[in-house]
Amino acid sequence: MISISTKPPPRRRPEIAASPANDGFTLLELLIALAITASLTMFAIPTYVQWIGDEKVMNHARLLAKSMQHARSEAIKRGHRVNLCKSSDGVQCADSGTWGQGFLMHEDTGTKGEVDGEDAVIRFEPPNIEIRVTANKPLADYVSYTAFGHARMLNGALQMGTFTVCRPGLRAVDVILVGSGRVRIARAKTICP
Numbered sequence: 001m002i003s004i005s006t007k008p009p010p011r012r013r014p015e016i017a018a019s020p021a022n023d024g025f026t027l028l029e030l031l032i033a034l035a036i037t038a039s040l041t042m043f044a045i046p047t048y049v050q051w052i053g054d055e056k057v058m059n060h061a062r063l064l065a066k067s068m069q070h071a072r073s074e075a076i077k078r079g080h081r082v083n084l085c086k087s088s089d090g091v092q093c094a095d096s097g098t099w100g101q102g103f104l105m106h107e108d109t110g111t112k113g114e115v116d117g118e119d120a121v122i123r124f125e126p127p128n129i130e131i132r133v134t135a136n137k138p139l140a141d142y143v144s145y146t147a148f149g150h151a152r153m154l155n156g157a158l159q160m161g162t163f164t165v166c167r168p169g170l171r172a173v174d175v176i177l178v179g180s181g182r183v184r185i186a187r188a189k190t191i192c193p
Contacts, residue, residue: 053170058185060131061165061173064099065183067125068143071105072181074122075145081108082122085142090124091115093142099133099163102126113142113154132166132192139163143177151181166192 025033067084075082085093087104093114094101105123106115115121138153139161146152151159163175172188 050170053167056130057165057167057170057173060128060133061163061175061185063125064103064133064163064165064175065185067103067105067123068175068177068183070123071143072145072149072151074105075147076149078107079147081111081144081146082106083108083113083142083144085113087124088127090121090126095141099135100127100131108144111154113144130167133163134166135163136161139177145181149181151177151179164188168192 071082071084082105083093084103084105086097086099086101087094088097088101090102090104093104093106103125104115104121106121107119108114109119110117138159142154144152144154144159153159158179159177160179161177163177165173165175170192172190172192174186174188176184176186178184
């Protein structure tokens, strides 16, 4: 025999939904989060600003190194000298000033170290007012590559030296030209004045 129960099934207790007022942060939690964020920002911003400055210096050093490599390859390709010289106008080489005023790459078929006759300006790099570029004596005025890709002074002497790329308060970066005509970049230990 089957018995049928007349009792209704047990009722389940309804779940209590959380009220919307309990879902947020307290004022104290919010103030603590803001204090932590402000502290992290105070430490991060100066480091970020210095990193950006260091990268600008390094990028300018890379630009100078790539320009020298480009001049070397152009000299080999064209079969005659190609020079880099400091220039503020992009038309002629400057007799004074620093490499920070800008520089140009030009053919030098007459081996005079100047843009004259049919010498073509291959490329001009305008000045960067945030960056200073200085060079030691052998590179003070120009860098000249022969048709064989060697860096040589206009009188035929070996040309080697160092460009120093600086921004005040940051570490300098050296762009070093070696005897073979190759270029390398090294971070200096000195801080730019």
